[in-house]
Amino acid sequence: MRSRDHDRIYLSPPHLGRHELNYVHKAFEDNWIAPTGPNITGFEQDVCQYTGAAYAVALASGTAAIHLGLILLGVEPGDDVLCSSFTFVATANPIVYQGATPVFVDSEPNTWNMCPVRLREAIEDRIRVGKKPKALILVHLYGTPAQLHELLNIAAEFEIPVLEDAAEALGSHYADRPLGTFGAVGVFSFNGNKILTTSSGGMLVTNRQDWAQQALFLATQAKDQAPYYQHSTTGYNYRLSNILAGIGRGQMELLEDRVKKRREIYAWYKEKLREVSAISFGPHEPVGSRSNRWLTTILLDANQTSATPEQVRQHLESRNIEARPLWKPLHQQPLFASSPTYGGAVCNDLFMRGLCLPSGSSMTEDDLQRVVDALREVVL
Numbered sequence: 001m002r003s004r005d006h007d008r009i010y011l012s013p014p015h016l017g018r019h020e021l022n023y024v025h026k027a028f029e030d031n032w033i034a035p036t037g038p039n040i041t042g043f044e045q046d047v048c049q050y051t052g053a054a055y056a057v058a059l060a061s062g063t064a065a066i067h068l069g070l071i072l073l074g075v076e077p078g079d080d081v082l083c084s085s086f087t088f089v090a091t092a093n094p095i096v097y098q099g100a101t102p103v104f105v106d107s108e109p110n111t112w113n114m115c116p117v118r119l120r121e122a123i124e125d126r127i128r129v130g131k132k133p134k135a136l137i138l139v140h141l142y143g144t145p146a147q148l149h150e151l152l153n154i155a156a157e158f159e160i161p162v163l164e165d166a167a168e169a170l171g172s173h174y175a176d177r178p179l180g181t182f183g184a185v186g187v188f189s190f191n192g193n194k195i196l197t198t199s200s201g202g203m204l205v206t207n208r209q210d211w212a213q214q215a216l217f218l219a220t221q222a223k224d225q226a227p228y229y230q231h232s233t234t235g236y237n238y239r240l241s242n243i244l245a246g247i248g249r250g251q252m253e254l255l256e257d258r259v260k261k262r263r264e265i266y267a268w269y270k271e272k273l274r275e276v277s278a279i280s281f282g283p284h285e286p287v288g289s290r291s292n293r294w295l296t297t298i299l300l301d302a303n304q305t306s307a308t309p310e311q312v313r314q315h316l317e318s319r320n321i322e323a324r325p326l327w328k329p330l331h332q333q334p335l336f337a338s339s340p341t342y343g344g345a346v347c348n349d350l351f352m353r354g355l356c357l358p359s360g361s362s363m364t365e366d367d368l369q370r371v372v373d374a375l376r377e378v379v380l
């Protein structure tokens with residue numbers, strides 16, 4: 001069976017190194033297939049060491065980590081939770097799992113992340129109608145840091161706790177500090193297309209020991225301290241397996257390399273497409289920050305090319321190259337038709353004009369050249 005088309009250039013395929021299998025083998029040798037095991041502890045320590053977070057809890061997915069994070073922040077049925085509109089649906093789904101309502105906030109055009117002006121407007125308006133938001137989920141889209149200084153100041157002013165969705169942003173920094181450590185809770189994803197992958201997996205980080213313990217308790221079916229199976233809280237089966245954590249340990253060794261390569265890919269595209277005036281690059285890094293450049297994203301200027309992002313995508317597809325639209329804003333999703341939204345024009349415009357280019361860290365210069373050649377054929 002041909003499991004993968006070798007001519008195809010994928011958007012962001014897994015990129016394994018040489019050590020992942022050693023950790024997985026060790027798990028087999030020691031019969032640590034389940035339930036937990038040393039790879040889990042090791043993987044958590046690796047993430048703590050890299051990010052500087054005091055505690056990390058390895059979970060089955062980033063989505064699970066967001067869900068538990070919202071529980072730790074006290075989100076309950078009927079609450080409102082502020083959330084970036086311009087993101088993947090997994091950011092907001094856990095709000096709904098909790099029976100709460102997402103309140104969407106538009107982006108600003110520099111980082112493409114949550115707009116501080118809109119955030120303040122949203123909070124003041126929600127307070128005016130008597131519903132102060134219970135929590136704020138901040139996303140660092142495509143690995144680019146949000147305007148954290150401004151956003152965190154507003155959250156602090158109104159005493160609204162922040163959950164940082166850094167699912168796409170492992171390895172990114174703001175003010176010399178890794179993303180994921182600015183909120184009360186931070187979340188990373190190790191899904192198949194992320195900068196590092198365990199095939200499927202996530203991590204919750206926090207500086208509060210009681211929260212880390214509570215997250216672990218909830219992730220493992222919320223068993224009370226008793227000799228028999230007793231439960232007084234609803235729990236979940238959200239723990240990562242020791243096998244997958246082994247992959248994570250091998251991957252964590254490679255993080256700096258992977259960030260370097262993704263940043264090089266971004267710079268390479270930018271350089272090679274410099275004179276194609278219809279194409280511009282974004283989002284922009286806030287001063288003093290570093291994006292991991294998880295995906296290279298471009299915007300098309302309709303005044304300079306008649307090609308739409310969808311036409312460009314289809315042309316690349318005809319050359320066996322996978323590109324994808326930017327995330328469709330959540331306030332435009334049928335699923336969230338009744339959710340309150342503040343602004344929306346900025347992320348609508350980005351969605352209409354944008355495209356994600358292949359950005360996998362295993363790409364060769366020939367691959368990159370193929371993408372650039374195909375883009376030049378269609379963006380005239």
Ligand SMILES: *Cc1c(COP(=O)(O)O)cnc(C)c1O
Pocket residue numbers: 060061062063064087088090091139165167168188189190191201202
């Ligand atoms: C991937 C992703 C998630 C969800 O992570 P999973 O591990 O796939 O559950 C959440 N938020 C954003 C922004 C993501 O890109």
